[in-house]
Amino acid sequence: AQSVTQLGSHVSVSEGALVLLRCNYSSSVPPYLFWYVQYPNQGLQLLLKYTSAATLVKGINGFEAEFKKSETSFHLTKPSAHMSDAAEYFCAVSDSGNTPLVFGKGTRLSVIA
Amino acid sequence: EAGVAQSPRYKIIEKRQSVAFWCNPISGHATLYWYQQILGQGPKLLIQFQNNGVVDDSQLPKDRFSAERLKGVDSTLKIQPAKLEDSAVYLCASSHRRGNDGYTFGSGTRLTVV
Numbered sequence: 001a002q003s004v005t006q007l008g009s010h011v012s013v014s015e016g017a018l019v020l021l022r023c024n025y026s027s028s029v030p031p032y033l034f035w036y037v038q039y040p041n042q043g044l045q046l047l048l049k050y051t052s053a054a055t056l057v058k059g060i061n062g063f064e065a066e067f068k069k070s071e072t073s074f075h076l077t078k079p080s081a082h083m084s085d086a087a088e089y090f091c092a093v094s095d096s097g098n099t100p101l102v103f104g105k106g107t108r109l110s111v112i113a
Numbered sequence: 114e115a116g117v118a119q120s121p122r123y124k125i126i127e128k129r130q131s132v133a134f135w136c137n138p139i140s141g142h143a144t145l146y147w148y149q150q151i152l153g154q155g156p157k158l159l160i161q162f163q164n165n166g167v168v169d170d171s172q173l174p175k176d177r178f179s180a181e182r183l184k185g186v187d188s189t190l191k192i193q194p195a196k197l198e199d200s201a202v203y204l205c206a207s208s209h210r211r212g213n214d215g216y217t218f219g220s221g222t223r224l225t226v227v
Contacts, residue, residue, distance in 0.1 A: 004155075032213050043117070043204055043218035044156070051213045090155050094213070100146060100169060101216065103155035 002027040002093045006104035014112050019063075019078040021107045023091035026072065031093050033074040034101065035065055038088040047089075050074060061085070086111045115139065117219035119205050125225045131193035134222045137186070138207030144168075145182055146216065147190050148204040156204055162188065195226045 007022040025031055032051050036044040048059025055067040061084075065076045074091060088108050092101040118137040126132050138145050143164050148156035159178065161169040164185040173180065177196070182188040192199055202223050206216035 009153075034215055036218075041220075041223075043220045044206075044216075045218070046215040049213075049215050092155075096213075100158045100161050103148075103157070105153075105155045 002031065002095045002099075002102050004091050004093050004102060004104035006089075006091050006107050008107055009105065010108045010110065012110040012112060013081045015083055016080050019076070019081045019085065019109065021076040021089050021091075021109065023065075023074045023076065023104060024072050025074060025091070025093045027093055027095045029095045031095055033065075033067060034092040034094075035059065035063070035074075035076050036090045036092060036103075038090065038106075040087075044090060047076070081109075081111045083111050083113065085109060117205055117207055117217050119203075119219035119222055121222055122220065123223050123225075125227060126195055128197055128226050129194040131191065132195055132224060133192075134190045134203050134205075134224075136188045136190070136205030136219060138188075138205070139217055142207035142209060142217070143185070144208045145188050146206045146208075147180060147188070148206065150202040150204055150221070152201070159190070159203075192224075195224075197226050200224055200226045 003026045005024045034049045035047040048057045050067045058064045063078045088106045090106045091104045145162045147159040150156045159173045160180045162182040180190045202221040204221045206218045208216045
């Protein structure tokens with residue numbers, strides 16, 4: 001069965017600094033990988049997805065993630081943090097398009113002015 | 114395109130009472146999911162529907178939780194009787210038949226059991 005580990009329940013960065021949120025997955029078959037963002041009192045919004053095409057995936061709001069099979073990782077990055085990026089971020093995996101997404105526990109990103 | 118609609122947004126009930134949540138997915142999305150998100154944790158799947166049939170309900174506590182999706186469109190999730198540990202946000206999501214484009218989530222229903 002697939003699983004996701006997000007390292008760091010809370011990450012704090014200064015405005016303008018690099019954002020790096022870590023995600024490692026476990027899957028017995030080539031995975032589908034996703035990053036979602038959740039703002040307070042809202043549902044989850046899709047940031048980006050990897051579905052076996054290019055290993056470097058670009059998403060919304062300047063975020064991108066790189067699929068590294070050898071490291072079973074799918075870390076999320078953004079070159080320059082903005083105050084509006086403060087939110088909860090979830091990594092999710094599916095071992096095919098038909099199986100439900102399995103989510104990590106989330107990483108709360110704080111951006112300091 | 115209208116999003117996934119959920120109601121109510123908030124609900125407070127006493128333990129042992131019953132409660133129901135409603136979800137209307139995006140038009141044309143065949144697959145509907147209910148997830149439970151406990152404070153500080155990631156969403157956990159409760160049940161997956163494909164049209165009006167259940168695909169996966171292995172993590173649904175069937176002694177107290179039930180869900181249905183009549184006519185393959187909107188869905189209702191019920192808890193009866195509620196326990197304190199059911200306090201959570203209940204998220205509904207929908208996708209096309211194959212979910213590799215990702216899911217669209219509703220805003221969720223925040224349930225507090227006192």
